[in-house]
Amino acid sequence: MHHAPNVDIIRVMCSCRIDPTFLLKAFRDGADEVLIAGCHPPTDCHYQNGNIKAMRRYPLLLRTLEQFGIETEGVRLEWISASESGKFAQVMKEMTETIRQLGPLSWNGGSEGVSNA
Amino acid sequence: MPKPKVAFYCCASCGGGEETVVDLNEDILKVVDAVDIVLWPVALDFKRKDIEAMADGEIAVSFINGAVRLSEQEEWVELLRRKSGLVVAFGSCAHLGGIPGLGNVANRELIFQRKYTVVPTVDNPDETFPSTAITMDGYELELPSFYDTVKTLDQTIDVDYYLPGCPPPPNLVWDAVMAILEGKLPEKGAVLAPNKALCDTCPRNETKPEDLAIKEFKRVATSTPDREECFLYQGYICLGPATRSGCGERSINGNMPCRGSFGPPDGVVDQGVKILSAIASIIDSTNEEEIERIINSIADPLGTFYRFTLPSSLLRRKRIGR
Numbered sequence: 490m491h492h493a494p495n496v497d498i499i500r501v502m503c504s505c506r507i508d509p510t511f512l513l514k515a516f517r518d519g520a521d522e523v524l525i526a527g528c529h530p531p532t533d534c535h536y537q538n539g540n541i542k543a544m545r546r547y548p549l550l551l552r553t554l555e556q557f558g559i560e561t562e563g564v565r566l567e568w569i570s571a572s573e574s575g576k577f578a579q580v581m582k583e584m585t586e587t588i589r590q591l592g593p594l595s596w597n598g599g600s601e602g603v604s605n606a
Numbered sequence: 607m608p609k610p611k612v613a614f615y616c617c618a619s620c621g622g623g624e625e626t627v628v629d630l631n632e633d634i635l636k637v638v639d640a641v642d643i644v645l646w647p648v649a650l651d652f653k654r655k656d657i658e659a660m661a662d663g664e665i666a667v668s669f670i671n672g673a674v675r676l677s678e679q680e681e682w683v684e685l686l687r688r689k690s691g692l693v694v695a696f697g698s699c700a701h702l703g704g705i706p707g708l709g710n711v712a713n714r715e716l717i718f719q720r721k722y723t724v725v726p727t728v729d730n731p732d733e734t735f736p737s738t739a740i741t742m743d744g745y746e747l748e749l750p751s752f753y754d755t756v757k758t759l760d761q762t763i764d765v766d767y768y769l770p771g772c773p774p775p776p777n778l779v780w781d782a783v784m785a786i787l788e789g790k791l792p793e794k795g796a797v798l799a800p801n802k803a804l805c806d807t808c809p810r811n812e813t814k815p816e817d818l819a820i821k822e823f824k825r826v827a828t829s830t831p832d833r834e835e836c837f838l839y840q841g842y843i844c845l846g847p848a849t850r851s852g853c854g855e856r857s858i859n860g861n862m863p864c865r866g867s868f869g870p871p872d873g874v875v876d877q878g879v880k881i882l883s884a885i886a887s888i889i890d891s892t893n894e895e896e897i898e899r900i901i902n903s904i905a906d907p908l909g910t911f912y913r914f915t916l917p918s919s920l921l922r923r924k925r926i927g928r
Contacts, residue, residue, distance in 0.1 A: 505887075509879045513920040531892055544894060546886040549901045553882060556711065556908035558925035596925065 490574040492581035496524075504528070505539035509550045512564070516554075521594045522563035522584050526577070529568040540568070559594065562587050610666035610787070613645035613657070614696075615686060617672030617679035618706040618756065623697035624648045624671065626773040633780060640787055641666070645686075654682070657689055665689045667786055669769070671696040673706045673917060674757040678750035687763040692786065694798075698772040698867045700759040701797075702877075703917030705772070708909060710916045710923035713754040758918045768797040772867035772914060775854050799852035801872050804864050807851045810836045819890035823903040826862060837863040838888070843910055848874065848881035867914045876920045878911035 497520075501507055504527025512523050525547065527540040534540045547566040555561050565584065569576050616624055628649075630637065644665060645652045657665075668690040674680055687693055698704035709717060718735050722728060738751045759765050769782055782798045785791050792798075805811055814836040824831075824841040831837060837844035837858075845866035846858075857864055870877035891897050904910065912919055 509883045510876055510920070513876060513879055517920050538892075541892050542887045545889045545891075545897050546883055548898045549882055549886040549904070549907060550879075552901065552904075553879075553907040553911065556906075556924065557921050594925075596921070 490578050492578040493585040495585065496581055503534070503536050503539035504543035505536070505541075507543060509546055512550065512554070516559060516594065516596055519596065521588045521591075522565075524580065524584060525564075525566045526569045526580075527566070528570050533568075533570060560591055563591060563594065609640065609642045611644045611660075611664060612641040613665050613668040613686060613690065614643070615645060615647065615668065615670050615672075615682060617670065617683065617700070617759075618675040619672030619697065619699040619704065621648060622773040623699070626697075626776055626779055627669075629776045630780060631776075633776075637783055654685070657685055660689050662688050663691050665691065667692040667694060669694045669696040670759055671700050673699040673703050674753075674759065674762045675706060675709070676750040676752055680762055683759065683763050692766045693759075693763065694767045694769055694782065695759040695765045696769050697774050698770065698869070698914045701768045701770050701918075702869045702915040703756055703758050704867075704914050707756045707758075707915070707917040708913070709756050711908065712924070713926055714752050716926070718752075755923050756917050761917070766794050767791070770797055770799050770850060770868040771853055775852070775856070777854070778852060797850065797869070797872070799850055799868060802851045803871055804846040804849045804851045804853070804855070804858075804868070808836075808846055808855060808858055810834065810858060814839055818888040820885070820888055820900070821890045822900060825905065831861055831863070833861055838885075843885060843904065845877070845881050845911070845913075847884050848877050865913050866911075869915060869918070877915045878908070878919055882907065882911050 499511070504525055507525055512525075515523050525543060527543050528534055530540045530544055543566065551561050551564055554564055563584075565580070567576070567580050569580065614624065614627065627634065643650060644660070645657055645668075665686070668686040670683055670686060670693060672679070674683065695701045699706055703710070712720075722730050722735055723733055736749055736752065738749050740747050767782070769778060771778065778799055785798070800807075805814070813834060818836075818838050820838070820841050822841050823843060826842060831840055831842055837846070842863045844863035846864040848870055849864050849866045850868040850871045853868055866877055866881070870880060874880050886901070889897055889900050891900060908916075916923065
C-alpha cells in the first residue's frame with residue numbers, strides 16, 4: 490500500500506469514538522484536512538451501531554465547521570474496512586490533491602486568526 | 607479594621623450582570639456594610655484616576671463582567687488586575703465570551719460595514735467609520751480601537767474565579783461574596799457553581815426516556831413546547847446535557863430550552879461541539895439522506911451550540927479568508 494506521506498494516523502477503537510472535539514483540536518493544532526474513516530454501515534460495526542453514530546454526527550459537524558470558515562472539502566467521512574488498503578491509499582491521494590488546491594488552512598497563522606491584529 | 611475594597615466593572619456586555627448585583631435586593635445592604643465599593647460605573651461615580659491612585663493589590667476583589675472587545679476594556683482590566691487581590695469573571699461574557707462573543711463570526715471590517723452602511727436604517731453617504739483619532743476644531747479626540755476578535759477575560763488577564771450565567775443568579779453571587787469575606791474559597795480557577803449537568807437538576811428529567819430519538823427539530827419561534835416534557839424528547843434543541851447546573855432552571859421554568867449560558871461542567875473544553883455530538887447521535891435514522899434532511903432543519907448550528915461560548919471554544923472564531 491502506497492499513499493502520500495503527509496498524514497498522521499490516530500487509531501481509535503471505532504469511528505464513534507471520534508469525539509468531534511478531536512477534529513476541532515486537529516484544526517486548531519495545524520491540520521489542514523481531517524479524514525474520519527470507519528467500517529461500512531449498516532452491518533460492519535463490531536459494536537453494532539458505532540458507525541451509525543459517526544454517520545449522524547458528520548453532516549452536523551460539517552455544517553458547523555463551514556460556519557467556522559473551514560472548507561468542507563477538507564473534512565471527509567469514508568467507510569474503509571480493514572481489508573480495503575487500496576481504497577485508503579486512494580482517499581489519501583485525493584485528499585492530498587484537494588489540499589494542494591485549497592492551500593494550507595494554517596489556523597493560527599492566518600491574517601484573521603485569533604490575534605487582535 | 608478597614609473594610610475590604612470591592613470593585614465592579616463591565617466591558618462588552620448588556621449590563622444584565624450588573625443588574626444581578628442590584629437583584630440581591632435588601633441583601634445588598636449587608637454587602638455594603640461589609641465592604642467598601644471603590645468602583646461601580648453603572649451606579650457610582652468613580653474615575654480611572656481614582657483606581658490608578660491606589661496601591662497595587664489594594665482592592666480585595668474585582669468583579670469584572672463583559673467580554674474584551676476594545677483596547678480601552680483591555681487597559682481597564684489590566685489596571686484592575688494590578689490593583690486587585692482577586693479577580694472574579696462575572697457572568698457569561700467575561701467567563702466564556704457570551705453573546706458579544708458571537709461577533710467572532712465576523713471581524714472589525716465586516717461589523718463596521720454592516721453597522722455603518724448596510725443596515726437599512728443607517729444613512730451614511732460619506733461612509734464615515736469610527737477611527738481611533740480625529741482632530742476637530744484644534745482638539746485631538748481619541749476613541750478606543752475595536753478588535754477583530756472578542757476575547758474572554760481570562761484570555762486577557764489572569765482570573766481567579768468564575769461566576770457563570772447570563773446573568774449569574776443572585777444566590778450564587780451571594781454565596782461567592784460570603785465565601786470571599788469568610789476566606790472559604792475553593793482552589794484558584796474554580797467556577798463558583800455546582801459541577802453537574804443541568805439535566806441532573808432539571809425538573810423535566812423524569813419525562814426523559816431511556817433512549818432519546820429525534821425525528822425532527824423544532825424551534826420555539828414557530829411552535830410552543832409542552833410545559834412538562836423533556837425539551838429534547840419533544841425535538842427542541844436544549845443544551846442541558848452539556849451545560850453546568852446552578853442557574854435555578856430559569857429558562858426551563860419559563861418553558862424555554864437551555865441555551866447554555868453557564869458553560870460546560872469541569873473537564874469539558876468545548877461545550878458547543880459536545881452538545882453537537884450529543885444531539886447528532888440521537889437522530890432517529892440510519893439513512894444518510896434522511897439524517898442530512900433532519901440536520902438541515904437546524905437553522906444555525908454554530909449560533910445555537912456556541913451561543914455563549916464562541917471566544918472560549920477551541921477554534922475561538924470564524925476564519926475569514928484563507
